[in-house]
Amino acid sequence: MSRNLLLLSVFFIVLTSCKQEVQKKVTLREDVAFLANDSLQGRETGTPYEKEAARYLEERMRSIGLLPKGNAGTYFQTFSFKPKNDPHAEVQFVDGDSTITGTNVIGYIDNKADKTVIIGAHYDHLGMGGEGSLYADGEAIHNGADDNASGVAVLLQLAAKLKDTITQHNYLIMAFSGEEMGLLGSNYFSKNPTIDLSKANYMLNMDMVGRMREDKTLSISGTGTAPIWGQVLNSNNPGFKLVLSESGVGPSDHTSFYLQDIPVLHFFTGQHEDYHKPSDDFDKLNYEGMEMITDYILSVIYDLDNDAKLAFRKTKNESEETPRFKVALGVMPDYLFDGNGMRIDGVTDGRPAAVAGLQKGDVVIQLGDSTVTDMMSYMRALSIFEKGHATEVIVNRNGEKIKATISF
Template sequence: MKNIFLSLFLLVIISCKTEKPKPISLEDDVAFLASDSLAGRETGTSEELIAAEYIQKRMQGLGLLPKGNEETYYQTFTFKPKADPHSEVQFVAGDSTITGTNVIGYIDNNAKKTVIIGAHYDHLGMGGAGSLYADGEAIHNGADDNASGVSVMLQMAQRLKDSISGSNYIFIAFSGEEMGLLGSNYFSKNPTIDLKEANYMINMDMVGRLREDKTLSISGTGTAPIWNQVLNANNPGFKLVLSESGMGPSDHTSFYLQDIPVLHFFTGQHEDYHKPSDDSEKLNYEGMQIIGDYILNIISELDDSKKLAFRTTKNESEEVPRFKVALGVMPDYLFDGKGMRIDGVTEDRPAALAGLKKGDVVIQLGDSAVVDMMSYMRALSTFEEGNSTKVIVDREGEQIEVGVKF
């Protein structure tokens, strides 16, 4: 009897030891990165370093090689922040500085070309200048912005390991994006690979809120002649909104400026953008999986191709008018109908006080017809504080006119 019990005990021990660990899911990665314990992952904080350590361990567990500084996964950079995050930031050493940390892993297939895959992992901490939350300090978890992109990147790394081998792959979790693309800017000027071998760069920033109509925005399609063909040929059913410009408010811009073809994947802004309510339970994980599959199919198709030709594109940001006032709405940047659809309304701002609602489509602002986002911005740029005007919206097929005061 003793021998039987001993045999059963040993069998249980052996079974426990040989049982494979459960794979880490998209939900698992987002749940950790967007948890309250990380206090919003603000650049240079101890909580951002905890997030960096988590990503480093995930990369190590996936078998990625360290590709940071001094044979580590980390590339640090020190800077003095500016009041305007879009102004030139100097990378310096000394007092009153902040240190950011890029986390970098690598798959070495001994290939002659390398694909760069990136997503920023920093966010706004307790709020600050970039927050759209009006009720004081609160943890900004940034589940969509951008735990979603980091999680998809890690899942792609797992699937690319020992599979599509015609390229090398470098995976970069960028720090300092919210302060002005600092981590990607620093890497692009202090690369840990030979950028001459870089074939193209994939950037995933806010890919966690795929809508029911499967609208997916992809920017940078003009940076290589082949992009439109490849994107459409591999489209599994997305309603694609394509933009040619390689310039934009995310990390792909840093690589475009180094003459590298880029693509930026984005599922659109929403009412929780840069607010404490951007939480993990609101993400569309099935949509994230489909986006990851789509990008992998694009990578696979290009695996045997020659190095992509780079093309410069028009800088659309230079055409954006300057504003002296704000209507207080969140535009739906993925709307492809006539007008500017409102995706969110801020309390106690002109739009809310005038009775405008989410889903309204602005078709006239003042004397100007609004047919798209650019015409809306041009119209808005003509007003100053204290001005009053009319706004006409299409609300479920009915045209409604309201008065607004800026």
């Protein structure tokens, strides 16, 4: 047994022995350190390593004092599916040969209330890489500390604090499986719920909340799904630089609940150079920022506690307007940038942007004949090019306009 695995086993045994000690304090750092440890091999859906993570979450929920709300009186809701050959096809939830089984982990706080708040975060990740990985040097463990051990750690802190507070809501606390394969766990739950979804007031999703920047930028999506969201988020803001987006549809698990006509919010601190790479490790997370986000979400929950059930509102599906690309620049956009242009948050070696000399921090303000004012205009400009094309790009680098030639 490796030293890392031995340490994790000891921690797991200690945690299990404390099942009845509801007051036991486990920190954000400790939860992330367990989930993002090499011994869990990247928590890929359906693997023994994901199941080990599920058992850890089961014990954490039990130690907090959550009631089991999975299937058959357990904390687990399993679902089996066939991997998709066509990325645009709908997943088939079936049992039988050639299937993968994922495991949602679900706990419940029963305050005997008429309304329930659903709070979730996905705990699966990419395993050794494969499809979805941005790592170019072969197989390696993708620990997914920010994506999304960070969200799960905040989820557990919220559960512990809500457990000790009697409010006018019940709380469903859910760690999703299968998010990286297409929001599978949340999709399955939304169609096979273990509570009455008609009593669900709203859903909060934490996905990648571990890398808050110095300027305290926090992205929140779904703000158009209930009329009251903007008011509540701004009035409780402790000093975040909020970047708000109305759409209830996005590449994370809140989408599954929005499609069931439930108001949603998705909290996100932004992408970074370690996204979907083995370098997304626990020592790079901003734990103080995660504490701030936890307290902020709690204040929002408490503010809404005595209000009537939130009114659901449909929003424009921004993903339907996203242009399709035949080429890529080879950069990581800064999705939290709210200035003029598209800020580059990372450059991939050997790709067109790197070859042209573009750098992290450059702000693309023109691509070909198109002026770039934001992310959408950047994507529209990029969508007209094909492999073999070349064009001029202009970037703002610390106030200086730099021209370069991009060859796709």
